[in-house]
Amino acid sequence: MELGLTGKLLVAAPALAETFFERTVIYLCAHSEQDGAMGLIVNRRLSQPGLDDLFAQLGIEPSPPERRIGVCMGGPVEHARGFVLHSADWAGEGSLDVDGHTTLTASLDILREIAAGHGPRQAVMALGHAAWAPGQLEEEILRDSSWFIAPATDEIVFGTDHAKKWRQALVAIDFDPLLLSSSVGEA
Template sequence: MESLTLSNQFLIAMPNMADPLFARALVYLCEHGEHGAMGLIVNKPSGVALAQLFDQIDLPLDKSATGSRPVYFGGPVQPDRGFVLHTPVGDWQSSLTVSDDMALTTSKDILLAVSEDKGPERFLVTLGYSGWQSGQLEQEIAANAWLTVATDPSIIFEVPPEERYDKAMALLGFDPSLLSGDIGHA
């Protein structure tokens, strides 16, 4: 039997999420399998602008609109490392292809391309990522910590960050105020 993969899905933190790092978090899962899972929180700006990050890595960034874009808090794992979620996939040095049109790149060549206005059509930059050991995410889902839903890339790239959680929740087709953090039987 083939195992279920949640790659290219949204993880939506349940309203009762106890961990403040993940409260109202919307995570895009980039990888999920028998060895664990890896994703990026896509709705929590870090307070750092792209221009500031590019200054720190000695890359010029001429486009003022691009420079003012937020860098996101992708999660608590490797918070000093940058991750670029983008579409189209392209041909970068170190990329994980998540779907036919979405990839995660960690190599500096993509940042250089962005600085020269030759980067991917749509992209989001994070510092850090969210990771789960083998079986951990499945346990958290079973414990009612997360909801999953198919990804809509427009939520990541077109919706303001403060609205992404609610837009992803709306993909489920019910009123999130009806959710309960309790598990059990009626």
């Protein structure tokens, strides 16, 4: 069953309590029946390494007017690999247009542009990503009730208040997080 989730948010349901994905909000960069899915957690800010640390590690010298973007834990896969999720007003070599509004870039070009005060209007960097094999995400959504699906908004994807993103995503689909329970019962 093709759900067409590219460009949407996965919002962790209470079934994922006490797991790596507890209260996560994941922007789905790609989803297909044949290839599975790939996404970035957008609400787990990393305190270390910070953007300046990454620039230093990569030999990128910031020059005024340097821009600041958040760095998130993108997921449990390939922690050392960086991705920049950004508005579609900038594209470079290797950029992937996700949905006409949001673009994913994994090259150093975008970091150089950001360090120089240029680049996309909105951006968030993620280290690592989340991935699902073909059919796995559909099973987690439909059978296991592990995820809610919400529309992606700039405020949730690019906003800086990471602590509120999970709640904002639930409110966007008319769920009151206070009414959710992590226990599953039988009728």
